[in-house]
Amino acid sequence: MQERAIRLWWLALAAALIPLITIHLTYxxxxxxxxxxLCVPYWDSCTSISRTGRHGTAYFIFKGTMLPAAMLGLLYWILNGFWLKHLGVGPRARVWVPLLGVTSCLxxxxxxxxxxxxxxxxxxxxRIGVVVYLSFTFLCELLISGALCQHPRWQRQGRRMLWLSELVLLVGIASVILNAVSPDLYHRxxxxxxxxxxxxxxxxxxWIAWLWRQSGFRGRLWTR
Structure with a gap:
């Protein structure tokens, strides 16, 4: 048996890009x-992500890409646990990231x-699916960011990723506050x-895909 190592950053790249490309394509x-x-949904708020994949050709594109993306995401989050172990950081994150990540993909x-x-x-x-997916994905990314702050080489990257996670949290908190203060404006x-x-x-x-590439994260295969 001969050992062969393959770089895995492309898998993380696909796990990040497929959902992102899909929602814009179906829109x-x-x-x-x-x-x-026709609008810019990021500030015009003219349509939800769900509505872009409910009708016509977009219905089949959405299901045909997001279901494989969910399956790919299962592997992505499991591998993130191995990546943190490879870096020697985040003993708790190594356990929780795969568990929460797999749940989010389901x-x-x-x-x-x-x-x-x-x-x-x-x-x-x-409704339950989208809430669990978004919230658990956020928690996974927060755990990974915090774990990277413990690594001598990736401390700076970890802190910057925490800033991004804090921005995500601020967006979530802002939406909750707006709903409480002005429900009409929130619905718009x-x-x-x-x-x-x-x-x-x-x-x-x-960002994680880029770090996988920079850290040389690989998987091992055995061939005859």
Missing amino acids: LVSVVEGHVA ALGAYTVALGHEGDGFNLMR TDNAFEWVFALLINLHAL
């Missing part, structure tokens, strides 16, 4: 087919399956909060 397809209005899969279908059960499944802007939140957590995942 554009939905605009072309007349299902949503929630993403449930949300994707329920999207586009009517009924109380599907609506509940979709809640879609924009969703788009910004999704963008930030995927930017964090892209």
Whole structure:
């Protein structure tokens, strides 16, 4: 048996890019087919991410890419636990990141399956799925950022990633406060909060992919 090592950063890159590209692609397809209005959803708040994948061709694009993305995400979060072990940091994060990450990806899969279908059960499944996916993904990224702060080489990167996580948290807190203070204004802007939140957590995942590459994170295969 001969040992062969393969670089894994491309897997993290795919895990970050596929969801990000998918929501923008389905938005554009939905605009072309007349299902949503043309705007800049990050501040116009004209449509939710869910609505971009509910109708027409975008329905099939969304499900056909997000379900594989959820499966890829399972592997991505499990490997993040091994990566932290490889770096020798975050003993607790090594346990919690895979657990929370796998749960978030299962929630993403449930949300994707329920999207586009009517009924109380599907609506509940979709709402729980998106909340669990976004919140648990945020927690995973927060844990990884904190663990990297313990590493001599990646302390600076860890602190910067914590700043990004704090920005994500501020966006979430701002949406909650706005909903409490001015529900009408919140309902006019809640879609924009969703788009910004999704963008930030995927930017964090892209950052992790870059760190995987810089750290030379590899997987081992054995061939005859």
